[in-house]
Amino acid sequence: MIDAIVLPLLKILVVLNAVLVGVTFMVLLERKVIAWAQARLGPMRVGPYGMLQPIADVLKLMVKEDITPAKADKWVFTAAPMIALIPALIVFAVVPFGPEVSIFGRRVTLAITDLNVGLLYVVSVTSIGVYGIILAGWASNSKFPLLASLRASAQLISYEVAVTMILVSMVVSAGTLSMAGIIDAQYQQGVWYAFAQPLAFVVFFIGGLAETNRAPFDMPEAEQELTGGFHTEYSGMRFALFFLAEYANMIVVSCVATTLFLGGWLQPFPNVSALSFLGFVPGWMWFLGKTFVFLYVFLWIRATLPRYRYDQLMRIGWKVLIPLGIANVVVSAVLKVLL
């Protein structure tokens, strides 16, 4: 009873709340990091050093007027933000936050579930998220959102191919599709895959940037060309849902990158006995720390790099990343058989 119903529900509650709170504070962190990069202070008024800014933001978005354009397709217009957000949240079902721990004498795995096809589940669920973007642009019945949504979905579909190729080569290396199994494989083989397959790591991260529509690939939101992107016509809480979805997707990519390439919950060099004193830090803290590093790099890149042109973006995707991804699969498969 407790193991079958109460525990999973508790885990879902904790993870969902953590993700949503994390997202709101990601927004604050983004504003702060970009401000520091530009020698500004960022938000300072609400709370000490602007720490309570997210709460003010959320309140503002909730009390704002919610407008549906007269010519919009009403149902699809309402459904699109939900379709964008839900896949971004349910991906967290398979993210392994830590190893098995005992809480009040009960063995608990720090993941909502460990599917034996976990990685495939991540890919398939995130592929649903593109509907939210396409439908938002179409249902707005307005030309700029439609153009932006076409750009966004074309970008997403193109880069998904490269990222999936990288995932295939990671599965070949680890010999399993389970997220926890991939971390275990890195422990058994004694090396984080970021060092074993540096090319895959780089391609995955670039693909992840493009898939989450982040700078320097934030073409769909190019303000100078497309006013505000596919969510131009949205306001209030429905706009906030798109915002949530974008940041939740960033956290998903960071979690998956941590699991695949930085050994998930493993401490650095788990096989070196001289560093075993690092074991006093629990596994889930390593996981969250590594995820945070990725999230910080996302913001850092946004503050540093200018935006690509659309044709450049497509050229990188199809002519550089996808061939590299396929080559990586071939090489890692051959090495797997030879070694």
Add this chain to the structure above:
Amino acid sequence: MTSGLITFYAVGALIVVFALLVVTSRNTVHSILYLVADFLAVALLYATMNSMFVATIQILVYAGGIVVLYLFVVMLVKQKSESELASDPRRRNVIGGILVAAVLGELVVLGVSNAISPAAPSVNAPGGVENVAMALFTDYLIPFEVVSILLLVAMVGAIILARREI
């Protein structure tokens, strides 16, 4: 009724309802949305049968891949107006009737033949990654490769048709 049967019928009803909505909705984009929901419900059916691999592949390939392209086409191609669609009701009805009769006939044949000699379950856990891979690369290797070649030919053909000058 066991709980397994109840979920099966609930999900089955969902699939049928979404399928009906696909063919009855007037707006093509709505119809495609119901199609996505239908595919997701089918994936749910696989998941309740403990075939997580088939379920995720169903979502990845159909809901996440193919239908997105449908949506692109429908969004970009101008929809025919109602009057144009109904220009030749007689012909439309005849073709539709033949198609429905063919599908229903096939279903009846399958049902009867299955009732006479029930097909033996071929593998223990049909939806596992290992089982699917073993089946594809041993017993069904030649059909699998033939299908791959067929898809490749179709792809090349589509490119040639779409771009006259290469």
